Amino acid sequence: MSKALQIVIVTAGLTVAAPLPAAAANGAAAWVKEYPRSDGSPARSCATCHTADLTKTGKHAKTRKPIEPLAPSVNPQRLTDKKKVAKWLLRNCRWTLGRECTAAEKTAFISYIKSQ
Amino acid sequence: MNLSLRTLSLVTAALLALGMAGLAIGDSDEDDDDDHDERRGGWIKPGKDVQPVSNATYAEECGACHMAYQPGLLPSSAWQQVMSVDALAAHYGDDASLSDGVRLALADYLNANGADQARRSRSRAFSVGGAGTGPLPRITATRYFRNEHDEIPASMVVNNAEVGSFSNCNACHQGAVEGVYNEHQVKIPGFPKWED
Amino acid sequence: MNTQPLASEALSDQSIAADNNDLARGHIRVWDPLVRTFHWALVAAFATAYIVEDDLLGVHVWAGYLVLTLIAVRVVWGFVGTRHARFTDFVRGPRQVLGYLTDAMRLKAKRYLGHNPAGGAMVIALLLLVGATGISGMALYGTQELSGPLAPLMSGLPSYYGEALEEAHEVLANLTLIFIVAHVAGVLFSSFSHGENLIRSMFTGLKPKS
Numbered sequence: 276m277s278k279a280l281q282i283v284i285v286t287a288g289l290t291v292a293a294p295l296p297a298a299a300a301n302g303a304a305a306w307v308k309e310y311p312r313s314d315g316s317p318a319r320s321c322a323t324c325h326t327a328d329l330t331k332t333g334k335h336a337k338t339r340k341p342i343e344p345l346a347p348s349v350n351p352q353r354l355t356d357k358k359k360v361a362k363w364l365l366r367n368c369r370w371t372l373g374r375e376c377t378a379a380e381k382t383a384f385i386s387y388i389k390s391q
Numbered sequence: 392m393n394l395s396l397r398t399l400s401l402v403t404a405a406l407l408a409l410g411m412a413g414l415a416i417g418d419s420d421e422d423d424d425d426d427h428d429e430r431r432g433g434w435i436k437p438g439k440d441v442q443p444v445s446n447a448t449y450a451e452e453c454g455a456c457h458m459a460y461q462p463g464l465l466p467s468s469a470w471q472q473v474m475s476v477d478a479l480a481a482h483y484g485d486d487a488s489l490s491d492g493v494r495l496a497l498a499d500y501l502n503a504n505g506a507d508q509a510r511r512s513r514s515r516a517f518s519v520g521g522a523g524t525g526p527l528p529r530i531t532a533t534r535y536f537r538n539e540h541d542e543i544p545a546s547m548v549v550n551n552a553e554v555g556s557f558s559n560c561n562a563c564h565q566g567a568v569e570g571v572y573n574e575h576q577v578k579i580p581g582f583p584k585w586e587d
Numbered sequence: 588m589n590t591q592p593l594a595s596e597a598l599s600d601q602s603i604a605a606d607n608n609d610l611a612r613g614h615i616r617v618w619d620p621l622v623r624t625f626h627w628a629l630v631a632a633f634a635t636a637y638i639v640e641d642d643l644l645g646v647h648v649w650a651g652y653l654v655l656t657l658i659a660v661r662v663v664w665g666f667v668g669t670r671h672a673r674f675t676d677f678v679r680g681p682r683q684v685l686g687y688l689t690d691a692m693r694l695k696a697k698r699y700l701g702h703n704p705a706g707g708a709m710v711i712a713l714l715l716l717v718g719a720t721g722i723s724g725m726a727l728y729g730t731q732e733l734s735g736p737l738a739p740l741m742s743g744l745p746s747y748y749g750e751a752l753e754e755a756h757e758v759l760a761n762l763t764l765i766f767i768v769a770h771v772a773g774v775l776f777s778s779f780s781h782g783e784n785l786i787r788s789m790f791t792g793l794k795p796k797s
Contacts, residue, residue, distance in 0.1 A: 279491065337455040337484060340557050358490075366486040411765050437642040488596030514732035515646060519733040536734055538746040539771040573642060575605055 279361025279363045284378045288385035289354055290374040295386050298379075303320055305380065317369045321384075342381035356390060412558045437566065437573035440513040446500045448493060456485065460530060460559045461570055463514035469528035474498040478527060513572070541571030553580035618792040619669040625661050629654060632748055633717065634769075637760060648728060648735065655721040658714055671701030677705040678711060690782065698781045700794060706777070709770050716766055720759040727752040735784055 303363060307327055309318040317323075324342060325333040330349045339348035347353045364384065368376035376384070441463040444450050450459045462470065472478060474494060479487045489497070506517035516535040523532025530536055540557060548554050554562040561567040565576045577585045636650035663675040677699075679687075687704040689694040696703065702710060729737030731749035741748070778785045790796045 298405075335456045336557065337556075340456055340458075362490070366488055369480070369485040369488075403772055403776040403779060407677040407769060407776070410768040435639050435642040437724065438644070438646075464750050479623075490722075511645065512648070512732055519738075534634070534742075586785065587596065 278361075281365060282357055284381050285357050285361045285364065285385065288382040289389075290358070294314055295382070298383045298386035299390045300387075301379075302383035302385070306387060308326065321371060323368070323371070329388060345388050347389060348391060354385065360385070420441075437571050437575060439570040440499075440511060442504060442509065442511070442514065442568040443568075443570040445504075446497070449497050449500055452489065452493065452497065458567060461514075461562075462501045463506050463509045463511070464517050465522055465528055465529045465533070466507040466518035467502045467521045467562055468507075470501035470505055471587065472499065472528055474501065474579060483527060529558075548581050551579070551581060557584045566581035613796045614793040615700070615796050616792050617671050617794045619672055620792070621664055621668065622661070622672045623792055624790055625657050625664075627781050629717070632657065633763070637764065640688060642730070648724075651721050651724050654717060655725075658718045658721070658744060661714065674707075674711075676703035677704070677707035679707055684708045691776070694780055696780065697795075698783075703777065705773060709766070709773060711764070712766055713770065716763040720756065720763055723752055723756040723759055727756050 306321045306325075306389050309320045311318045318367075326346055329346040330344050332344055334340070335342060344350045346354055362378060364381055368374070368380070403449075407533070441461040444454075444461055445460050448464075465473075466574050473482075474497065476488075476494070479489060479494065497548045505563045506514050509518075513535075514544045517530070520534035522528030522530070525532065529542075536557075548557055550562075563577050564572050565578055566573065574585070579585055619725050632650045632653040636647050636654065639650070641647055642777050658674060664672050667673075670676055684704045684707075687696055691705065699706075725735055727749065728735035729739075729741035730744050730752060731746075733742040774785050783795060
């Protein structure tokens with residue numbers, strides 16, 4: 276998926292003022308879905324690093340570095356930088372799901388985070 | 392004149408004896424363990440061993456998941472390997488992909504400041520003997536790193552919940568982020584002060 | 588005792604900044620400028636190295652190189668230098684050294700213009716100790732920090748070499764310090780018992796003729 280298209284999708288997701296309820300619900304479910312690894316390492320989900328509660332500080336699974344809460348309600352900077360959102364969705368979908376997320380999945384995740 | 396001369400001479404002899412005794416007792420180098428940390432810590436503030444990170448983009452991008460490792464901790468050739476597009480997508484088990492502009496700018500910064508070009512000898516030491524035989528270079532696989540850390544048991548690092556890995560420099564090296572890796576400033580979480 | 592004036596000595600007698608009053612009042616030039624410069628530069632360099640230790644490794648290493656250079660120059664000068672700078676002037680066997688020390692304890696020691704036998708022994712001891720400290724430091728730099736002129740030889744050695752050398756370097760440095768304390772005490776003792784200021788002499792180069 277090209278960089279420009281990623282930005283478009285993210286912009287679309289962010290522009291919608293209120294979180295789309297259906298999308299947010301999908302995002303909530305997708306957040307904790309586990310993706311097993313073929314090499315025997317532990318299964319991964321978004322919650323592995325960000326925890327299931329987005330208002331809490333997370334922790335990088337390998338380096339243990341603290342990750343600031345994702346919820347805009349406690350961390351107002353979140354979701355304000357489109358490029359940053361696009362960058363992390365690209366990387367983290369690849370790392371967690373093993374592939375890039377679809378446009379719908381990205382919108383769902385963004386809606387879910389927005390609602391927290 | 393003779394009396395005061397004798398007194399002075401005796402005083403000098405006494406001072407000599409006291410001085411030598413004091414030095415001999417104060418210096419506990421008889422033990423296997425080297426106590427020089429306690430004895431001399433605090434005379435001089437430790438200087439930097441490695442040039443601190445001076446690129447804001449590098450600090451932000453490459454410090455997002457782990458301490459932003461100073462460029463002086465690996466030779467330029469190693470950094471070139473790390474910064475290829477493929478290597479970033481498979482970055483030590485994670486995905487650290489960057490946009491081309493950012494990637495090239497950071498690669499330039501790393502190349503220009505690698506260990507092989509460092510002014511400080513402790514930084515240059517990281518360019519001696521390669522960086523391991525794995526698919527990607529590792530700071531922890533350099534000869535200098537291994538020599539300096541070979542006495543540290545797994546219980547203090549890998550099996551230590553607060554540290555986790557030898558790659559987690561600033562968990563123990565209190566001045567790591569500023570480029571100070573001096574052994575006087577090592578505090579391993581959960582253990583008493585490290586005696587070399 | 589050799590009374591032929593040496594070429595280098597003739598030059599030093601005419602050296603600039605001579606305290607003409609002192610010379611007129613019966614002082615004689617004993618320590619040439621090289622000896623004096625060497626002595627105080629060594630004090631500064633050793634003190635620097637001892638104080639900064641490896642907290643400022645770059646400074647420590649350069650102080651160490653300076654120490655070794657100074658030692659090398661002094662050793663050469665000890666063979667070709669002015670009268671009282673030469674080893675033949677003050678290096679004596681153990682019997683003479685012990686004889687001097689027992690005389691000194693009884694405040695009966697003869698006064699020497701150059702180094703007395705005990706002082707001469709201290710010169711040799713300190714040259715050796717400071718030299719060994721410096722060389723062990725260079726070896727340590729090579730094996731533990733993979734740096735310096737001995738690195739090509741030593742950087743591939745297992746790390747227990749570095750640990751042993753680190754211990755040796757520290758012991759030698761502390762031993763040197765102990766000898767320095769003894770040296771200062773000896774200088775003070777000699778000064779008081781012969782009624783002269785040996786420390787000032789190491790600055791001006793001048794001593795009273797008798």
